[in-house]
Amino acid sequence: xxxxxxxxxxxxxxxxxxxxxxxxxxxxxxxxxxxxxxxxxxxxxxxxxxxxxxxxxxxxxxxxxxxxxxxxxxxxxxxxxxxxxxxxxxxxxxxxxxxxxxxxxxxxxxxxxxxxxxxxxxxxxxxxxxxxxxxxxxxxxxxxxxxxxxxxxxxxxxxxxxxxxxxxxxxxxxxxxxxxxxxxxxxxxxxxxxxxxxxxxxxxxxxxxxxxxxxxxxxxxxxxxxxxxxxxxxxxxxxxxxxxxxxxxxxxxxxxxxxxxxxxxxxxxxxxxxxxxxxxxxxxxxxxxxxxxxxxxxx
Numbered sequence: 026x027x028x029x030x031x032x033x034x035x036x037x038x039x040x041x042x043x044x045x046x047x048x049x050x051x052x053x054x055x056x057x058x059x060x061x062x063x064x065x066x067x068x069x070x071x072x073x074x075x076x077x078x079x080x081x082x083x084x085x086x087x088x089x090x091x092x093x094x095x096x097x098x099x100x101x102x103x104x105x106x107x108x109x110x111x112x113x114x115x116x117x118x119x120x121x122x123x124x125x126x127x128x129x130x131x132x133x134x135x136x137x138x139x140x141x142x143x144x145x146x147x148x149x150x151x152x153x154x155x156x157x158x159x160x161x162x163x164x165x166x167x168x169x170x171x172x173x174x175x176x177x178x179x180x181x182x183x184x185x186x187x188x189x190x191x192x193x194x195x196x197x198x199x200x201x202x203x204x205x206x207x208x209x210x211x212x213x214x215x216x217x218x219x220x221x222x223x224x225x226x227x228x229x230x231x232x233x234x235x236x237x238x239x240x241x242x243x244x245x246x247x248x249x250x251x252x253x254x255x256x257x258x259x260x261x262x263x264x265x266x267x268x269x270x271x272x273x274x275x276x277x278x279x280x281x282x283x284x285x286x287x288x289x290x291x292x293x294x295x296x297x298x299x300x301x302x303x304x305x306x307x308x309x310x311x312x313x314x315x316x317x318x319x320x321x322x323x324x
Contacts, residue, residue, distance in 0.1 A: 026273065026283045027324040030291055031308070032070045034318040037061060041312035043085045044299045048093065048109060053301060053310055055318060056083035056097055062107060067306055070320060077107045077116065084127050091133045092151045098126025104138050104146070106153045121146040121158045130169040130178065137192060139166030139180060145195050159195040161188050170212040170220075175235060179220060181209025187222060187237070201237045204230065213253035213262060215276045223250030223264055231279060241279040246270065254302040254309070256323075263309060265297035271311050273323070285311075285321065293319065 039058030047054040051067040060079035066072075079099060086097035095107045102122035108114050122140025129138050135156070136148040143162035146155050161180060168181035171192065178190040185207055189199040205224030213221040219240070220232040227248055231241040246266030255262045255276065262276045271285040271292065285292045295314035302309050309321040 028273075028283060028285060028290060029322045029324075030319060031322050032318075032320040033291075034065060034070055034073060034320070035316060036063060036073045036075075037316045039082070040295070040298065040314035040316060041318065042083065042298050044301045044310050044312040044318065045087050046301065046303075047088050047095075048090075050305050051303070053303070054086065054088055054095060055312055056086040057316070058082040060099075062086065062095055062097055064109065065318065067303060067308055067310075067320065070318075076109050077105070079105070084125055085129050087129050087131050087136075089131050089133075089136070089150055091131075094150070096129055096131070096136055096148075096150075098122075098129055098138055100125045102126055102140055102142075104129070104136075104148065104155075106150070117153055119148075119153075119155050121155050124165065127165060127167050128169045130171050132171065132192065137169060137178060137195075139169050141165045143182065145178075145180065145190065147193075147195055157195060161190060161195070161197050162186065165208070167208055167210050168212045168222075170214055172214060172220075172234070179212050181212050181222060183208040185209065185224070187212070187220075187232075189237075199237070201232070204232075208249075210249060210251055211253040211264075213255055215255060215262070216259055217277065219276075221253055221262065221276075223253050225249045227266075227268075229253075229264060229274075229279070243274075243279050245272065245274075248296075251297060252299045254300040256302050256309075257304045257307055261323075263300050263302060265300045265311060265313070267296040269293050269295060269297060269313075271297055271300065271309075271321075293317065 124141025164183035207225035248267035
């Protein structure tokens with residue numbers, strides 16, 4: 026496996042907590058502790074565009090094609106709707122969580138957010154307002170992923186559990202208890218009836234669906250596994266670690282294929298907080314506490 030760094034992007038004034046798909050075929054967005062939302066074009070990545078600025082740290086965010094807007098969650102527990110085209114409307118925010126909004130999943134006409142108080146909120150995207158908020162856990166909800174095949178939402182919590190939730194009712198139908206020894210920071214569906222989770226315990230776990238049977242338990246990083254991303258071909262996935270490394274794995278066997286580190290590859294010098302694997306270009310985008318976005322070509 027050959028890995029080449031094709032770009033290194035700066036501009037944020039604090040750590041970057043989220044990188045995800047943006048508007049257009051080749052665009053991504055980043056959200057950071059400086060309260061900035063920045064849009065980047067992977068075809069011409071050197072010049073980022075500042076799209077929004079807040080007084081609060083942004084912990085998470087996503088672009089919703091259904092309404093052509095960015096939704097961003099902050100440390101105050103609010104969710105913002107931000108139009109990149111000012112003519113479409115002013116920014117709007119609602120606060121439904123306490124202790125921060127940490128994760129969002131986009132379902133088109135609705136969104137679901139997870140908060141630091143163990144709650145989920147169901148949102149209408151246009152017009153933008155909260156429909157319902159329910160407590161599902163006794164600790165923070167740190168990760169969400171939607172299983173369209175089974176019409177289930179998986180929610181990872183700081184109590185170490187993974188909650189199986191009916192997305193339209195926010196009703197917990199099952200709990201995978203003690204999925205990790207501590208916080209479940211990241212969740213990923215591979216498309217092959219496998220749910221992959223990453224935790225504060227530095228472990229990656231493979232769960233066979235629908236039974237949620239543990240297939241593999243892999244000591245993955247030296248510290249927290251912050252994020253997971255699946256390659257466009259589906260054969261690999263990447264993990265981002267607090268140990269400053271990005272690791273590439275076989276998505277079926279869990280075999281480690283490659284490590285992207287600071288010394289050998291000029292990788293990140295601090296915690297890698299978020300990763301995004303672009304389906305159009307095949308480029309892997311990574312972002313972290315060093316305030317940098319790094320873009321990698323993987324062959």
